[in-house]
Amino acid sequence: MSEGADRIALALSITTNPHRLVRAIFSGRRRNMNPEFEKVHLRPVQIGSEVKLQIVTTSEEKVRTTNIDFAEFEPEKLWHSGFANLLVEGTTESITARFTKKGEPLVSIKPARNPQNLAHDQTRARLLNTDSEFAVRLGLADKSGRLKPSMRKKFAQVEEFARILLPLVKTAIGRQKIHTPSLARPLTIVDHGCGNAYLTFALHLFLLEQGLPNRIVGIDKREDSRLRNQDAAEKLNLTENVTFIAERIQNLAQAPTDIVLALHACDTATDDALAWAVQNSARIVLAAPCCHQDLQRQMSPEVGPWSLVVANPILKQRLGDILTDSLRAQLMRVCGYRTDVIEFVGDEHTPRNAMIRAILDERLDHSRRTTEILKYRELADFWKVRPRLGEFLGI
Numbered sequence: 331m332s333e334g335a336d337r338i339a340l341a342l343s344i345t346t347n348p349h350r351l352v353r354a355i356f357s358g359r360r361r362n363m364n365p366e367f368e369k370v371h372l373r374p375v376q377i378g379s380e381v382k383l384q385i386v387t388t389s390e391e392k393v394r395t396t397n398i399d400f401a402e403f404e405p406e407k408l409w410h411s412g413f414a415n416l417l418v419e420g421t422t423e424s425i426t427a428r429f430t431k432k433g434e435p436l437v438s439i440k441p442a443r444n445p446q447n448l449a450h451d452q453t454r455a456r457l458l459n460t461d462s463e464f465a466v467r468l469g470l471a472d473k474s475g476r477l478k479p480s481m482r483k484k485f486a487q488v489e490e491f492a493r494i495l496l497p498l499v500k501t502a503i504g505r506q507k508i509h510t511p512s513l514a515r516p517l518t519i520v521d522h523g524c525g526n527a528y529l530t531f532a533l534h535l536f537l538l539e540q541g542l543p544n545r546i547v548g549i550d551k552r553e554d555s556r557l558r559n560q561d562a563a564e565k566l567n568l569t570e571n572v573t574f575i576a577e578r579i580q581n582l583a584q585a586p587t588d589i590v591l592a593l594h595a596c597d598t599a600t601d602d603a604l605a606w607a608v609q610n611s612a613r614i615v616l617a618a619p620c621c622h623q624d625l626q627r628q629m630s631p632e633v634g635p636w637s638l639v640v641a642n643p644i645l646k647q648r649l650g651d652i653l654t655d656s657l658r659a660q661l662m663r664v665c666g667y668r669t670d671v672i673e674f675v676g677d678e679h680t681p682r683n684a685m686i687r688a689i690l691d692e693r694l695d696h697s698r699r700t701t702e703i704l705k706y707r708e709l710a711d712f713w714k715v716r717p718r719l720g721e722f723l724g725i
């Protein structure tokens with residue numbers, strides 16, 4: 331074995347030792363290889379009386395965490411799947427390895443004293459500053475920059491939007507689906523049903539901090555909301571890039587837009603936001619729906635065996651939620667969006683914690699579109715419902 335391979339073997343052996351591993355990161359891509367994940371992060375965590383290996387995998391759009399027994403972990407298999415870089419911090423050393431373009435491993439080992447932290451619930455890295463002027467001005471934080479207890483839930487929702495959006499934007503730029511933004515040509519974003527504009531301001535500033543100049547417009551039907559938010563934008567000196575319009579989404583003028591957001595836009599306002607996104611060819615759409623009343627009003631009590639379910643108001647409501655978002659997601663697929671419905675934040679932060687995540691891919695060819703429309707109609711017809719988004723899109 332070459333010296334480099336020996337050293338990599340040592341680094342990998344640390345990742346299987348619960349007493350020595352502090353953290354490890356596998357990242358990058360070796361030439362002509364295609365590992366399943368962009369990044370894999372390992373660390374030991376104490377769960378009950380056992381120390382487990384926590385594995386966080388990041389792929390294009392998903393971050394997934396699992397905790398397994400150390401004995402189950404196969405580091406060689408992971409490493410040989412094609413990563414180019416490895417960082418292993420053990421309790422007594424830090425090892426970095428990378429493959430050169432010629433395929434040679436370069437490994438450095440430095441003595442270190444890295445303390446283990448086995449806490450399971452490590453606070454997730456904060457993405458948004460609470461001590462910024464915006465957080466204080468909008469009432470998310472108190473004057474000393476501490477997050478207000480009453481705003482924790484909203485803050486968590488906004489932060490998860492940021493966490494989900496960032497890799498999507500970077501990937502879209504990397505694939506030239508969205509232009510590289512500049513001050514002269516910023517990203518364009520619309521936040522539908524913006525209310526107090528926590529999301530609007532937070533994402534504008536967050537993306538800017540990430541080197542992504544952007545112009546964001548908050549839409550709300552309420553004029554008082556526009557006046558308050560516009561006033562905040564003036565006081566924060568952001569009026570050039572953060573603006574507000576008092577208008578119903580369904581009446582809003584068309585404007586090609588890169589990103590469309592909607593956080594808890596009420597009932598069918600989410601449908602209107604999705605329709606607007608489709609009409610304006612938004613590349614990325616993140617919509618966390620709020621109350622779903624439209625379909626519940628339409629759902630018939632006579633639906634064969636399902637009558638047993640819809641006879642219970644709470645079950646009918648839950649089923650109505652599922653049905654509404656399944657049909658919305660399918661309509662987005664029909665319109666050429668790669669779409670899934672994810673839990674964007676824990677339900678301790680809001681019971682309305684589903685998000686429709688849609689990325690404009692390619693418009694479907696005629697036959698695929700017809701197939702997807704048929705799937706949509708089958709479900710809608712079974713329930714004898716006509717979702718507003720479908721009506722709007724003429725599907």
Ligand SMILES: C[S@@+](CC[C@H](N)C(=O)[O-])C[C@H]1O[C@@H](n2cnc3c(N)ncnc32)[C@H](O)[C@@H]1O
Nearest residue numbers: 523524525550551577578579593594595596599
């Ligand atoms: C539950 S609040 C959410 C506010 C904000 N996005 C947040 O999460 O803090 C919903 C907002 O959507 C607005 N809204 C509801 N229907 C709308 C429509 N059709 N067009 C524009 N705004 C609408 C309401 O005025 C309200 O401010």
